[in-house]
Amino acid sequence: MKKLFTLLLAAIMLMSVLAACGSNDPSPPPAAPAADPAPAPAATEDPAANVPPPDPDTVITWPLAEPVTLTVYMGGTLVTNDSQFSDTRIGQIVKEKTNVTLEIEYLGAATDVERAAIIIAGGQYHDIIIAHHEQDTFWSAGALIDITDYYYQYANNIQANWGDYINRVKNVSDGRLYGLSSGHMNNGGLTNPDAAFFLKYSAVAANGHPMVTTADEYFDIIRRYVADNPGMIGFSGPAEDWRFIFATHGGRKMHGWHNTGRFLMHPRDDYRAHAAHMFEFNRDYFMFLRDLRLEGLLDPEFFSQSHDEYVAKVASGRVVGFYDEWWQVGSAFSIIRQEERLEDLMVPYAIYHPDRVTGLNCSFSGVSAMTAWADIGISIHADDPALIIQFYDFLASDEMQELLWWGEEGVDFQRDANGRRYLTEAQYIERDDPSFSNTTGITHAFATGVPTRINRDQDWPDGSGVTDPALDRVVRPQYLYDPLDAQMLRNLGWASMWEPFGDRYVSPYGFGWDIRPPDGEDPEEEKLHDMFHYLNGGGGMGEFGMLFWQHMVMAATEAEALAIWDDMQQWLLDNGVRELEEYFTMRVRERIEEWN
Numbered sequence: 372m373k374k375l376f377t378l379l380l381a382a383i384m385l386m387s388v389l390a391a392c393g394s395n396d397p398s399p400p401p402a403a404p405a406a407d408p409a410p411a412p413a414a415t416e417d418p419a420a421n422v423p424p425p426d427p428d429t430v431i432t433w434p435l436a437e438p439v440t441l442t443v444y445m446g447g448t449l450v451t452n453d454s455q456f457s458d459t460r461i462g463q464i465v466k467e468k469t470n471v472t473l474e475i476e477y478l479g480a481a482t483d484v485e486r487a488a489i490i491i492a493g494g495q496y497h498d499i500i501i502a503h504h505e506q507d508t509f510w511s512a513g514a515l516i517d518i519t520d521y522y523y524q525y526a527n528n529i530q531a532n533w534g535d536y537i538n539r540v541k542n543v544s545d546g547r548l549y550g551l552s553s554g555h556m557n558n559g560g561l562t563n564p565d566a567a568f569f570l571k572y573s574a575v576a577a578n579g580h581p582m583v584t585t586a587d588e589y590f591d592i593i594r595r596y597v598a599d600n601p602g603m604i605g606f607s608g609p610a611e612d613w614r615f616i617f618a619t620h621g622g623r624k625m626h627g628w629h630n631t632g633r634f635l636m637h638p639r640d641d642y643r644a645h646a647a648h649m650f651e652f653n654r655d656y657f658m659f660l661r662d663l664r665l666e667g668l669l670d671p672e673f674f675s676q677s678h679d680e681y682v683a684k685v686a687s688g689r690v691v692g693f694y695d696e697w698w699q700v701g702s703a704f705s706i707i708r709q710e711e712r713l714e715d716l717m718v719p720y721a722i723y724h725p726d727r728v729t730g731l732n733c734s735f736s737g738v739s740a741m742t743a744w745a746d747i748g749i750s751i752h753a754d755d756p757a758l759i760i761q762f763y764d765f766l767a768s769d770e771m772q773e774l775l776w777w778g779e780e781g782v783d784f785q786r787d788a789n790g791r792r793y794l795t796e797a798q799y800i801e802r803d804d805p806s807f808s809n810t811t812g813i814t815h816a817f818a819t820g821v822p823t824r825i826n827r828d829q830d831w832p833d834g835s836g837v838t839d840p841a842l843d844r845v846v847r848p849q850y851l852y853d854p855l856d857a858q859m860l861r862n863l864g865w866a867s868m869w870e871p872f873g874d875r876y877v878s879p880y881g882f883g884w885d886i887r888p889p890d891g892e893d894p895e896e897e898k899l900h901d902m903f904h905y906l907n908g909g910g911g912m913g914e915f916g917m918l919f920w921q922h923m924v925m926a927a928t929e930a931e932a933l934a935i936w937d938d939m940q941q942w943l944l945d946n947g948v949r950e951l952e953e954y955f956t957m958r959v960r961e962r963i964e965e966w967n
Contacts, residue, residue, distance in 0.1 A: 425524040431761045435470040441759065443475045444490065445816060446483050447503030451702065452809050452816040453477055459812030461774060468771075471762055475817060482612045484508075496750035499759060501553075501820060504613070504907065506746050510542075510549050511890040515748040519548040521760040526551075528767040529822045536825055539743040539881075539966070543958070544889060550745030551763055553820040555827050557882075558739050559875050561842065562851050563868040565737030566624060566696040567719030571596070572859055574691050575718045580863050582871060583720045586625065586659075593668060593692045604684060605668030606660075607693045611678040613907065614699065615917050618673075621694040622656025623647060624734045627727035629876055630696070631738065632884025633906040634955045639730060642880065642963060644955035646948050648906070652724070654923075654936045661924045661932055674921045688715030702805050708855050709804070716859050721871045733873030740878040744885050747820060766821040769831065775818035776838055783813060784840070792836035793843070796850040802841075803853065814839075880962040888954050899954055902947045 456462040457472045466472055476497065478486055487505040490496065491512045500509050509515055522529070522537070529551065530537070540552045559565070568589055574596040575581070583589050590606075597605045608618045620630060628635050634644040647653070663669040670690070672680070678699075684690050686703035693700075697719075707715045721735045747763070749756045765771060777784045777792055784792050794802075801807060808814045824831070828842035837843050851867065852860065860867065888899040919939040926932035 419519075419523045422520050422523040425757070429757045430525070431758060433469050433765055434467070438470050438472065439755075439758065440472045440474055441499060441762070442497040443473055443499040443501065443817070444497040445475050445501045445820075446478050446486055446505060447501070450477060450816045451805065454809045454812075454815070456812055456815050456817040459810060459815060461778060461812030461815070461818070463812075464774060464779075465766070465771070465812075469762060469765065473817065496752045498750060498753040500748040500750050501746060502748070503746065506550065506744065506748060507887050507890060509748060509750075514750050515549045516751055516753070516756060517547050517549060518551070518749055518756065518760060521749075521756055522548050522551075525757055525760045526764045526767075528764045532767060532822065532824045536741065539741065540745040542745075548745060550748040551760075551822050552742070552745050553747060553822065554742035554744060555823055556739075556741045556825050557737075558826070558828055558842075559737050560697075561844065561847050563697050563719065564721075564733070564735050564872045565698075566620070566630070566694070566735050567872075568621070568624075568694045568722045569692060569700075569717040569719055571688065571691045571714075572716040572718055573714035576714075576862065584723060584871070586722055586724070589692065589720065589722050590663070590668070594666075596691050597668060602689075604670045604690045605692065606663055607670035607673060607676075607681060607684060607690045609678060609681055609695055609699055610674050610676055610917070611681070614678055615920075616907075617695055617699060619648075619653060619656075619920065620696075622652040623650070624694070625656070625722055625724045625727065626650075626652045627723070627729065627731055627734045629731060629734050629738050629878075630884065631878070631882060632886070633903070634883060634952065636880070636883065636956075636959050637728065637730065642956065642959050644952045644959060646906075646943060646952055649940060649943060649948070654933075657920050657923045658929070658932060661926065661929075664924055669924070674917065674924070685717070688712060705803050705805055708853055711855055713855055713858060716855065718859070718863065719868055719871065721873075732876040734876075736869075736872045736875045738878045738882055739875045740881045741825065742885055743881050744887075747822075763821060766818075767823065769833075769835075772821075772823060772838060773835075775812075775821060776814060776823075777836075777840060778811065778813045783811070786835075790833075790835055791830075791845075792840070793846045794840050794850075799840075799847070799850045800853055879967050880959045881966070883955075883959065886955060886958050886962075888951065895950075898947045899951050902951045905946070906951075 455473070455475055457466050457474075462473070481489065483503050483505045487502055487508045491509070491514065496509075496514050500506070500515065502509055506515075533552075537548070537552075540550070540554065541548055568583075570583065570589065570592060574592050575583075577596060577599075578592050581588065581592075583592065593605045597603050608621070609615060610618055616633075623630075623635075628647075628650075633647055635647050635650070636642045636644050660669055660673075670676070670684075676684075682700055682703045685693065685700050686706040688707070700717075704717065707717075719735075721733065727734075749759050753759060766775065773792070780786065780792075784794055784798065786792055802814070808816070808818075812818060823838050827838040828844060830837055841847065856868075863870070888903050889896045890900045919935055919942075923932045923935045926935060
């Protein structure tokens with residue numbers, strides 16, 4: 372397949388070196404006339420119906436009589452841990468209870484795409500593969516086994532927690548399971564919205580703590596602050612690898628659209644999918660970034676910096692403003708709080724365009740939906756898939772979920788008179804330290820990837836509390852903000868970080884970005900997958916748009932920049948973007964029918 376060839380080539384190259392967001396709706400980008408998407412394939416037979424009971428000799432009683440080591444590949448540049456889970460305090464307890472040791476290989480310096488290519492080229496697979504957005508690549512390469520029968524034979528705890536939701540992560544081609552899922556219902560955090568245009572607090576304070584709502588207000592504050600403080604970086608943003616897609620979201624958010632991946636869908640348009648890169652607000656946003664560059668306000672390393680370099684700049688207090696999703700820069704904010712630098716805290720704002728779309732609630736607040744992907748695969752080289760499924764199922768038990776998310780009672784958490792778990796203010800602050808999960812194992816990347824109850828913010832039936840203490844709506848609101856954040860909020864006159872923002876959008880089709888086209892041998896399927904791969908940052912386009920967008924921003928003249936935009940639109944049309952829009956329209960409508 373073309374994608375696999377591209378990945379192998381990459382391996383060779385690597386080894387050689389406000390309430391609601393609303394005004395008037397803009398029209399969607401012009402689309403070629405097209406028939407309604409093809410109907411969804413006929414439903415497949417329920418795979419659970421004919422699963423035989425497990426062989427009693429394969430059912431495990433923990434701990435194992437003999438020690439077992441399982442190898443794990445954990446991809447994803449989102450993973451902030453680099454410790455071996457089995458070496459942490461909580462990991463040691465898991466090891467005592469199971470006699471299983473995990474050997475985790477992390478992504479390292481490579482990208483998800485590059486590392487997947489290297490592993491596939493080598494042909495030697497870890498027992499467990501957790502490859503983030505490249506999970507489908509391993510499936511396409513034949514590296515993952517069908518775990519359907521194992522799931523229905525051995526995963527009683529996970530089945531109890533997931534119920535029919537498991538159908539959402541089955542393969543759309545054959546209705547089979549090729550992995551467990553770390554997915555859950557994301558109803559949003561308590562402390563802050565998902566994304567914002569951020570401003571350095573000292574710049575906000577110098578302007579009288581205004582409620583900023585327009586781009587003119589926002590960038591005027593940056594201009595004045597940079598003029599008064601030479602050497603500051605006016606406006607920066609994420610750029611490395613797939614994270615560059617968030618740099619393209621600034622214009623989208625201003626115009627009322629959420630992060631639903633590479634396609635935007637609206638209920639008033641019958642959820643027809645439109646390629647996000649073809650909306651003219653993206654052109655206008657990057658033309659504006661070009662103006663900022665000419666003005667000397669754009670970070671000169673905007674397109675070349677690594678993610679770590681970008682986060683370090685924010686943590687240092689050198690950046691006056693940027694757009695990003697909160698989780699991308701949370702570690703920088705933690706450092707600023709730990710060093711008690713009030714002036715360097717970042718204030719979140721919702722910046723709107725007068726012509727923003729309506730009917731999707733607040734674009735900055737985020738989407739309430741369930742992640743629907745099978746991101747925990749078992750490889751063809753695993754010696755005992757039944758053991759692996761039972762290991763995960765044991766970790767999904769109430770006893771182990773409490774351990775993985777809360778820690779040890781009397782050490783990491785307490786219970787009230789009713790037996791409900793809770794944390795103190797000091798314990799919440801302790802968890803804000805980026806090294807906390809790396810050393811204790813509590814909420815370690817491996818631990819939080821174990822399938823949980825679908826709603827991590829809901830109390831368990833026994834009244835013992837919620838799965839994730841960060842989402843504890845009974846206790847957490849008392850300690851939402853540390854003293855420095857609280858002082859900034861008082862100075863702003865805000866009750867919380869949510870002050871400028873409105874309600875989240877409840878999506879009937881999920882996040883959208885978790886939809887994947889088929890990756891088969893059929894030429895039409897290859898065409899769809901190749902275009903999707905390009906939009907997601909693979910293949911000859913680099914981080915898709917990184918080349919086009921960067922050239923637009925760096926263009927010598929306005930005419931040259933606009934010509935580059937026109938070239939990008941034509942490239943998309945020539946390479947199958949309309950066909951991919953039709954596929955996504957079909958899948959979105961199919962999800963709405965099946966899930967609601």
